[in-house]
Amino acid sequence: MFDRLEFLLSEAVISLRRNKGMTFASIIASALALVIVGGFTLTYIGLAKYLALQGSKFEMSVFARDDASPDQVQALGKNIEKLPGVKSISLKTKAEVWADWKKKNPAITNGLELDNPMPDTFTVTFTDLKKVDSVVALVKSMPEVAPKDGVQVMGEVQNFLQEVMISIRWLGLALGIVTLATGGILIYNTVHLTMIARRRELRIMELVGANKMTVQVPLLIEGITQGVLGALMATLVLWLGHGVVARVVEGIPVIRTQPFPLVGTLICLALVGALYGFICSYLAIRENPKELAPR
Template identity: 30%
Template sequence: MARHVREGFKNLWRNGWMTFASVSAVAITLLILGVFLTVALNAQQMANYVTRQLEIEVFLKPSISDAQGEQVAQAVRQLPGVASVQYFSKEDGFAQLRRDISPQYRALMDGLSAKNTLPVKLVVKATSPDELLPLGQELRRLPSVYQVNDGRSVVDKLLHLFNVLRNLGLVFVVGLTVTAMFLIANTIKITIFSRRREIEIMKLVGATNWFIRWPFLMEGMMIGVLGAALPYALLVWGYASIYQRMSGTFFILPFPLVPASDLAIRLAEVMFGLGIAIGVWGGAMSIRRFLRV
């Protein structure tokens, strides 16, 4: 086996530019795949996180006053499946907004405090996750309710958007994978051609077919591994630095990101797995068509 690895490396080296082109093709394919995978894993994480929450945000119509809002809150408390209702007055909403907004606009907001048109907000907690959907439907039917964020609706919207993006990405990745495979097949075809004399002699003196095939499969595999290593390093490094920033106090996301170490493992599995698969498959195509052993 050591010999096959050595011969494989020799082939890579002798084919300099073709190797470079193949490795680049694999790298670009896997980079795009890796980005999509990162987004997908986080979207999944978000979906899980949001649907696990038992809270529903209910915004009343802006015309509803604080006093009327209290009455609505009372009514909601009576609905089946409700565990608790938290009441946020217009003032609370204004204070919250003032806190979240960047300091340079705070003065501007202070001037607006008399004309507070923010809605009353109720945070309704359900008794179980199963109650979330019917409860959301129920709340939407109330006449004084303006909008209901029951988590699932947000998730559904995001998931839909994400699905479209993912399908687009998949088409892209499949196309690029095929391209990469053909490039690898071509590279190995050139190797086979440049070593046809050696192969002829190997056949004549009785080398087994697998002995002849191995170096070329190795070459394909190494192209795959090299092509995976670069985008992998880039993605893991990039994600780790984004993760570090996001999870700091500077910016608060509505859900936690997938930890960088978990992502690194998943990415390694998929990217190296596919890289090797593309490489070996490309090699196998050439071997079947041009080696005839």
Template identity: 30%
Template sequence: MMSRIFRHLREGIKNVIRNGWMSFASMSAVIVTLAVLGFSLILTFNVAQMSTDVTSQLEFSAFLNVNATQQTGSAIAAQIKALPGVESVQVISKNEGLAQMKKELGSEMGDVLNAFKQNPLPIQLVVKPADPHQIDRIARQVEEIQGVATVRDPHQLAAAIFRTLAIVRDVGVVFVVALLITSMFLISNTIRITIFSRRREIEIMKLVGATNWFIRWPFIVEGMLIGLVGAVVPVLVLVYGYRSLYIRAKGVFSGLAFPLVQAGDLGVKLAVILLAIGLFIGLWGGVMSVRRFLRV
């Protein structure tokens, strides 16, 4: 058994070396395809994390009656906090709301607000759901609570965010799957060209009594070696490149407050996925390429 294993490994390595330019072409195809696939995975991982951060920050505001006191606001906030699915409730008093509005409007409009004898703003409750997908249900329940005047409708904003994130996720998945299928057929065809030049050798081995698997294994090993070497190169380039980008960007998207996926975690995931894909498509390419030449 061990002698057969070493024989298949030896023959597979010889095949790679013997077909130098064809092996190089196959490895180049794997490198280019997996590099594009790896880059797509990097974008997909970071978009997924960004979508998680965006949805985790979804919240809505409920405004109480203008004459509601701070004590009433605290009582209603406790009532909202007791609703199923509510993570937190922040009470913004009238004075805090007025100060925030003056800061947002600027000094000129702030003078206009100072002209009011009484604070015209109501107490505001900022409600954050534990599950962003439940924001509409919670908003409707809050709107029915006595003392709540209006609820800033979160439906359109939440629906737009979920729809955009779903489109980005679906496009990313389709693109990655399309690249994976393309790479499998590309490598299969490349290895098939390599094997085509040795079809007579395969036919002779078959005629003298060699089993299909005895003939097949060296080509499978060759395909796996091509896939493995072709995957190692983009893994090293992409992991090093992403790590440099992560350090330079200080761990956040340029111009945004969303954090990037940590370089160490992404490097491990990327290496595992690309090496596994490289081995698989090399194995698949070797099996599919030699199959037609075993029919003697």
């Protein structure tokens, strides 16, 4: 068993050394692809975590109609509470809102006897900020809600961050596909070149009756190795990049960077790189069967 493994690995090493230039180019291209994919993924995850933390601070105000009865207001509260994504609601009656307002703005109301113009007001918090838009739409359609400006959404920053996350997702996907394709083509070509360069050995293997595994496994190991080495390089670049960003933003009090998940990133990228290298080399073998056929 060990003897067999040793033979297969030694064959893979010979393959890797046969086209050093192309192997190096494949590893660099794979690393670049995985830096882009990994970098965007980490940024996305970081922002998603940040937004989740902000969720409890995010509020929405809902104003009841002027003519809504106390029972209708209570029913409105219950209906809002039931909506998916809503964490909690709290009600301030007309009188409470008016009292607060007068307290905050004494210069305006002092000495005047005015009718209370304030509506019954709900303050809504969320468990999931992604559901804010749907909750707003549903609440606006409720009959007890004031028809004009009945819902007031706070948190422009959160909206902006969500837009940023969507952009990151699409940009990461687009750039990732382009770079993964480039790296994949390089791995494919490297394995194909190896097949051509090792035509004589492969032919001998076929003539003497070597099985499919013996012929193909070294070529697959070559592709997997390129993918994994690219992943290691990508992890190093991301780790260094994270360190630089952390230093740049450490003076800004609002922003706090998370520690770099080194082990997690390394394992994930290594697995992705291995799978990526395997697929590319498998395609190279599958698409070029003539290179393996004895003549």
